[in-house]
Amino acid sequence: MRDKEIAIIAYAELPNQRGSGKRPYEFGAEIMAQLIGRSGIEHSDIDGLAVISPIAEAGNTFYSIAMADTLGLAPRWSQVSDIGGCSPIGNVARAAAAIQSGQCEMVMCIAADASSAGVAGRRLGGFREEFMDPTGFQGPPIAFGVLSHAYDQQYGLSLEALGKLAVTQRNGALVNENAVSSLRKPITVEDYLNSRMIAEPIRLLDCVMRVDGGSGLLVTTADRAKSLGLDNVVYPVAYSELTNFGPDDNTPDITETGFSVVGPEVLEKASMSCSDIDMFQPYDDFLIAIMLQMEQIGFCKRGEGSDFILSNDLSPTGVLPTNTGGGQISCGQPGLGGGGVNLTETVRQLFGEAGERQVPNARTAMVTGIGFIPYLRNWGCSAAMIMER
Incomplete structure (x- = not known):
């Protein structure tokens, strides 16, 4: 590629x-x-x-x-x-x-x-009945609640940074006609902080809507x-994927993900560094997932995600435009096709057809995917792709 x-x-x-x-x-x-x-x-x-x-x-x-x-x-x-x-x-x-x-x-x-x-959810994995449900570990919000606590204990977690991410993405959804109608409403950081607790510290506005x-x-x-006479095309130039990161570690650091491997690897395959990426379209089932990816791919140092988010403009005209169309959290997650939300926005932007949210002069982008959150282990699958116009 x-x-x-x-x-x-x-x-x-x-x-x-x-x-x-x-x-x-x-x-x-x-x-x-x-x-x-x-x-x-x-x-x-x-x-x-x-x-x-x-x-x-x-x-x-x-x-x-x-x-x-x-x-x-x-x-x-x-x-x-x-x-x-x-x-x-x-x-x-x-x-x-x-x-x-x-x-x-x-x-x-x-x-x-x-x-x-x-x-029925049971058809998605019978192992849940035996290994997860008895512990009360029911659903992704609990998994990300545990992960958020682990991150906070290691580095400190700024809820205001997550709130800024929520607002930035919602602003993108406001000008995205494909976002689900119930989410096309403006929010503030205060709205995020005051939203209903789901699995502490995960709030309602941390989560995707199915x-x-x-x-x-x-x-x-x-x-x-x-x-075919098509000159406005997008080229996928590098891809990296890792399933079951750290299988031999029975006491894993659950804040560590496969992106610590695939992030640097996909950049190397494309002969790029993070500074060469014009926009970042990360998989966003929860807000903290965006921050973890930023750190482990290399946009900022480990543990400095909160400061990076608070000190940088992540809007379409900012230093690292992030989930410019609202991401899944503000557009909705169409089930297991949710990664297509971030992917399609990447291609639309590189085609130069994003309208009010268009990133000026965008030529490169990174888009990611996350697959499955197991019980007290690292993410089941991590993937990243770099595209150019």
Whole structure:
């Protein structure tokens, strides 16, 4: 990818909704229509399909086949990624590898889910009944509450810094028509500090809202993009992924994540440093996750995340524009397709089509993913991708 031989030629994103009554297949059809309309390709040109593993289809071991059938596709290469919030960017990397190996030429990546579909949570992991529920460790807010306490004990955690992140992202959502309507309301740091406690110190405004929706990309070769007359494209130039960080450590520092490995690695692959990154679009299921990524990727030193956030402008015109469209926390999280929120915003910005929230002269970006939070261990999967225009 580093040589810019792979190109993203189109993006699509649907408005996030609550209780849409739709399934991922319907979202997939809408996404495909947008992608074909934006790129000008023919339906028959799509010969690769990469999808995330959605909550709404938990237990469906033939999901990619069913999606292809629904969309009338006959792909020569198919992929279902089940690495949680890493899946959308992971699918771009997998699509690039498939294209480079000659298995296909035009891959449609779909990250769609319907959180309101009502699939039982037990189908997502039976181990929870035995190892997590009896301890009261029920759900991501508790996991991040424990993590936040651990970080605070080691370094000190500024709630005002997290509040600033919340406000910055909400400002992006106010001018993002795809953000779920109930979150398109301004907030203040005081609103954040006074929001309802969920799992101390995690507050309501630290958390994502589960919604229905989806996004997608078309990935092909740079040569194919040129043959289509498309000169406004985005190049994924480096990718790094790590699953099950620190498996041999039975007493892990839970504030340490795979980003301490994949962050420096993806920068090295791209021959860049943090100062070369024009914008940062990190996976944000909780606000503290953004700060941990900033530290471990190298935007600031370990333990200095609060000071970095408080002393720097993270808006689209600031020193490190961060989650310019609102991120998942202020746009909504479309289930296990949530990483597509950050990914699509990255591509939109590099296309120069972000409107009021456009980052001036943006040429490079880093987008990340987080997949699964296990019991008192490090994040299940960490992934980062660097893109250029």
